[in-house]
Amino acid sequence: MNVASQGEKRLRSVEPIRWTAEGVVMLDQRRLPGEVVYHTYTDYREVAKAIKDMVIRGAPAIGVAAGMGVALGVERSNAQTLPELRAELATICDTLARTRPTAVDLFWAIERFKKRFEELAAPAKDGAAGLAGLRASMVTEAQELHQERREADERIGKFGAELLPRTGRVMTQCNAGALATGGIGTALGVIRKAVEAGQRIDVLVPETRPYLQGARLTAWELHQDQIPLTLITDNMVGHFLKTGGVSAVFVGADRIARNGDTANKIGTYGIAVLARENNVPFYVAAPISTLDLSISSGEEIPIEERSEEEVTHLGGMRISPDVRAAHPAFDVTPARFIAAIITERGVARAPYEKNLQNLVEKT
């Protein structure tokens, strides 16, 4: 199936993904805000392609999509025996893992599903009834993962809102909203919880070239929620941090190393440096699943290089002569620029190595 023109199904406002009896339904984020188009995927390979092509994006949402992809693949597999199904699972997971390299939630979700599969695949489970149960359990797991993301966002939002003043201006980057997580968002979840608590917050939204997640997605989410915002170009970030009365920066994350170094959408590092220069606290809001304690620093985080065409063209229109372009999709912000990392288990501050570990061990 091609990604184009699948049946449309209304999701809850700004809900990027949902498990349905027909398959995995996704809101096509490439076409927002101009068009609201949904696709229903009935094959895990379509889910993998949707992740790669950025129908869905945002680390936590990519994790949910990967989980649903595994569940879809296992549920619809023709395998008749446990070994067959296990072999197919390996193929499914490999396919999903080869989509985008930076967001660790993708790999985290795949590992979780592999582990869950083995827990469920006790020898007693072989045979038709056992396999059916296993398939159903993987679907349940995907739905649970999605629900956990929603709950994590709520808690992140609550912890983060406490760091914001009664009245203030927040700068964000890219889209760390509902579209990026499947809940209320991480950075935008903080803003939503603050507004819900009666704080008067307005938001500075950098457009986030080349993909314009700020202009297209964050502006759209905030506009729908009637939260005041001002759209700026990415190169206005310094000017507004210097002159614009910004109370705090809140961004999401794609991968956080053991020492707190954080990969996030390209431009985040620049914002962090400019925030520190202007004494504006810079916060990262992300679920525990975005932590990658297996790597010691940000230098080990693979940075995805996307196509040059996304830089030289916009909406199909060429905006430059026929020249070379670079397109690193992420950058790494060293931990020393980060005032705190806000997770669903609490707020970690420096020294991150110790304090992130503490949060992970917390139950």
Add this chain to the structure above:
Amino acid sequence: MNVASQGEKRLRSVEPIRWTAEGVVMLDQRRLPGEVVYHTYTDYREVAKAIKDMVIRGAPAIGVAAGMGVALGVERSNAQTLPELRAELATICDTLARTRPTAVDLFWAIERFKKRFEELAAPAKDGAAGLAGLRASMVTEAQELHQERREADERIGKFGAELLPRTGRVMTQCNAGALATGGIGTALGVIRKAVEAGQRIDVLVPETRPYLQGARLTAWELHQDQIPLTLITDNMVGHFLKTGGVSAVFVGADRIARNGDTANKIGTYGIAVLARENNVPFYVAAPISTLDLSISSGEEIPIEERSEEEVTHLGGMRISPDVRAAHPAFDVTPARFIAAIITERGVARAPYEKNLQNLVEKT
């Protein structure tokens, strides 16, 4: 006359403006690189509109355009007496001064032409022959100003090239090229002179939203000159200053205060902070006419606010929902981030107050 569809006249490659017998010919920079379109303006009000609408831009080129605008207005005035012509001059200058507020070269050129007019307008000059001579002299003055810009660029380029290594990568911002000056450019003039001297230079070109002067103009100029370049989005600046082996940043300027604080295209301040964070020297290349010794610091520089639509739309296409946007067209880089200011009279380093004054007094 409307700015649209005037007669086309070929200028020298990347020559933004020229005085001709028919009028002031300008290359329409809004339509580059897709289309190469020239307009011939026969009325100073058209020249003012062209400056305001950014047919021509870049502080030194705006200065040349203003000079030619004054000359055109005086040359084609119907005034029969010196007092009539003087009154018309005042109107011409007022009209040109009300176009763009930040680039000081505009006001510098207008003051120069006012002063020159009075020098030439000795009482003996009244009468038809006297007025004709005065008109011709103003045209000569405009052509001389243009020629001075070309010579200044050559010298700035030579001084700047000495600050670059034999092999290196230079980051620039916006377009401080031939299109911005009428010569070989200031920042790009430095690069051109380095390449001419056999240095192997490649250039990182931030696209410079919202107007895309980097993607459209700088990329086009460098591509025409076969100087290697890589186009990046504005939010990649930090990543490449941290990881991309950048030898130096060279930017132009729209106004430099007595203490060295420099207004330039929005985004420049962010680049300067990120350059210092990563130990990359940040240089400003600008003619003496861009110095404004009448103001003590950058806080006194008026920052032009342009339309929100230039942010929310691109090439006539809306890229965001119907939300508010901000559009400061410039920002101010404090002098402490600037390693040196390169002018046609030499290189100034801190303390700028003393050293810029020395350059101005130099003959």
